[in-house]
Amino acid sequence: xxxxxxxxxxxxxxxxxxxxxxxxxxxxxxxxxxxxxxxxxxxxxxxxxxxxxxxxxxxxxxxxxxxxxxxxxxxxxxxxxxxxxxxxxxxxxxxxxxxxxxxxxxxxxxxxxxxxxxxxxxxxxxxxxxxxxxxxxxxxxxxxxxxxxxxxxxxxxxxxxxxxxxxxxxxxxxxxxxxxxxxxxxxxxxxxxxxxxxxxxxxxxxxxxxxxxxxxxxxxxxxxxxxxx
Amino acid sequence: xxxxxxxxxxxxxxxxxxxxxxxxxxxxxxxxxxxxxxxxxxxxxxxxxxxxxxxxxxxxxxxxxxxxxxxxxxxxxxxxxxxxxxxxxxxxxxxxxxxxxxxxxxxxxxxxxxxxxxxxxxxxxxxxxxxxxxxxxxxxxxxxxxxxxxxxxxxxxxxxxxxxxxxxxxxxxxxxxxxxxxxxxxxxxxxxxxxxxxxxxxxxxxxxxxxxxxxxxxxxxxxxxxxxxxxxxxxxxxxxxxxxxxxxxxxxxxxxxxxxxxxxxxxxxxxxxxxxxxxxxxxxxxxxxxxxxxxxxxxxxx
Numbered sequence: 159x160x161x162x163x164x165x166x167x168x169x170x171x172x173x174x175x176x177x178x179x180x181x182x183x184x185x186x187x188x189x190x191x192x193x194x195x196x197x198x199x200x201x202x203x204x205x206x207x208x209x210x211x212x213x214x215x216x217x218x219x220x221x222x223x224x225x226x227x228x229x230x231x232x233x234x235x236x237x238x239x240x241x242x243x244x245x246x247x248x249x250x251x252x253x254x255x256x257x258x259x260x261x262x263x264x265x266x267x268x269x270x271x272x273x274x275x276x277x278x279x280x281x282x283x284x285x286x287x288x289x290x291x292x293x294x295x296x297x298x299x300x301x302x303x304x305x306x307x308x309x310x311x312x313x314x315x316x317x318x319x320x321x322x323x324x325x326x327x328x329x330x331x332x333x334x335x336x337x338x339x340x341x342x343x344x345x346x347x348x349x350x351x352x353x354x355x356x357x358x359x360x361x362x363x364x365x366x367x368x369x370x371x372x373x374x375x376x377x378x379x380x381x382x383x384x385x386x387x
Numbered sequence: 388x389x390x391x392x393x394x395x396x397x398x399x400x401x402x403x404x405x406x407x408x409x410x411x412x413x414x415x416x417x418x419x420x421x422x423x424x425x426x427x428x429x430x431x432x433x434x435x436x437x438x439x440x441x442x443x444x445x446x447x448x449x450x451x452x453x454x455x456x457x458x459x460x461x462x463x464x465x466x467x468x469x470x471x472x473x474x475x476x477x478x479x480x481x482x483x484x485x486x487x488x489x490x491x492x493x494x495x496x497x498x499x500x501x502x503x504x505x506x507x508x509x510x511x512x513x514x515x516x517x518x519x520x521x522x523x524x525x526x527x528x529x530x531x532x533x534x535x536x537x538x539x540x541x542x543x544x545x546x547x548x549x550x551x552x553x554x555x556x557x558x559x560x561x562x563x564x565x566x567x568x569x570x571x572x573x574x575x576x577x578x579x580x581x582x583x584x585x586x587x588x589x590x591x592x593x594x595x596x597x598x599x600x601x602x603x604x605x606x607x608x609x610x611x612x613x614x615x616x617x618x619x620x621x622x623x624x625x626x627x628x629x630x631x632x633x634x635x636x637x638x639x640x641x642x643x644x645x646x647x648x649x650x651x652x653x654x655x656x657x658x659x660x661x662x663x664x665x666x667x668x669x670x671x672x673x674x675x676x677x678x679x680x681x682x683x684x685x686x687x688x689x
Contacts, residue, residue, distance in 0.1 A: 202395075222604075
């Protein structure tokens with residue numbers, strides 16, 4: 159207990175915890191948006207878009223997240239010289255790495271969201287789409303009004319898995335120096351190696367608090383919102 | 388036929404024209420994006436397409452000094468972690484299904500805990516554990532950290548796979564075993580486990596992709612894997628972007644090949660009568676929904 163109190167007063171653990179939450183929420187929203195677009199591309203009648211969707215999922219899913227994070231910061235940030243933060247503000251470097259981290263996380267997890275949605279679309283009975291077409295809806299209205307709302311409800315379980323994985327994967331942006339939990343953990347161990355176990359338990363606890371309730375909530379939701387047929 | 392195939396009508400002449408226009412516009416947009424990136428990469432100050440930035444990759448020394456040792460370390464760590472994870476995962480999976488309530492609870496606690504904690508956090512802990520408590524330093528500590536982190540996480544995922552594999556078997560299998568006089572543990576060993584393992588083979592193979600990708604996390608604890616090798620290479624030659632592209636290509640080829648093998652195995656299992664049907668996590672969401680890792684082929688975000 160003594161050790162915990164010392165850690166909490168000496169290091170900004172709460173700040174790191176908040177950073178992890180911010181990373182999770184922002185990249186989850188980004189991943190949901192990009193993933194939905196990619197999923198719609200994958201089932202669209204235009205062959206080019208289908209090819210794009212398939213290529214996106216295959217390429218991104220087989221690349222390690224660490225590599226994507228590096229690519230975003232060093233490739234887009236340094237080589238292409240894209241700045242995502244006001245270069246004059248005092249926190250511009252931290253803001254910049256944070257934003258590139260969010261983009262990398264969103265881009266990576268979008269491929270898993272797209273796969274989850276595609277499996278969700280497959281749970282919708284054919285008759286639904288056929289009925290929508292029969293009353294004259296085109297491709298996009300069919301998806302928007304009939305298929306996707308049901309697909310989202312059918313895909314809640316895999317989407318929840320992706321969100322939990324995303325929460326844990328936010329640790330990877332520690333490699334580019336975003337001050338979240340894993341970064342803070344390394345920092346703490348280097349300066350107080352005698353508290354190794356307490357630090358591990360503290361950080362692990364932070365993640366258990368985030369991931370276990372998320373998992374339980376999504377299991378509950380997937381049962382609650384499943385489309386009765 | 389799935390819903391996917393009936394989302395739109397068979398296009399008539401007008402719709403075909405519309406689709407073609409959308410297709411052309413999409414191609415133009417993508418090409419425009421690529422052109423922007425290429426122009427950015429080829430800026431005169433630091434041209435990433437300059438031949439001298441790509442020349443290292445035809446030099447055998449680059450491969451023998453940087454990339455192949457890195458790849459070897461990546462594969463070595465992945466291989467050790469796979470073997471350990473399967474061994475530990477089997478024990479845990481059987482433990483979760485055992486008759487003893489205490490054993491079930493202990494294994495359940497292990498599985499739930501290590502599935503909820505990021506691999507990187509365990510790697511960092513194991514690395515510093517090796518340095519400060521065991522007293523190993525350098526490459527040994529890094530390898531220990533990577534393997535321990537991967538094993539702790541993946542063994543709990545595999546334990547879950549085994550459990551859902553056993554649950555997906557028809558109840559009659561176990562009952563028939565008991566009826567011919569096997570004890571519950573004999574029935575588990577001789578009847579349930581072999582079938583469960585066969586049916587989870589595709590998910591196990593796609594877990595290999597996850598393990599291989601996760602070795603790249605070893606970068607942060609100074610493990611000299613493929614990414615670190617590439618980093619060293621690019622600091623020597625100042626060719627960060629070409630190196631990253633080559634590294635990504637290497638990872639994608641290896642992982643995509645593994646995914647294809649997993650799909651092949653799944654298809655063969657579906658055709659053969661032996662073993663249960665491949666574990667389908669969507670079919671029994673209560674078993675896997677709470678977990679961070681869906682064991683569907685390639686559907687796992689880790």
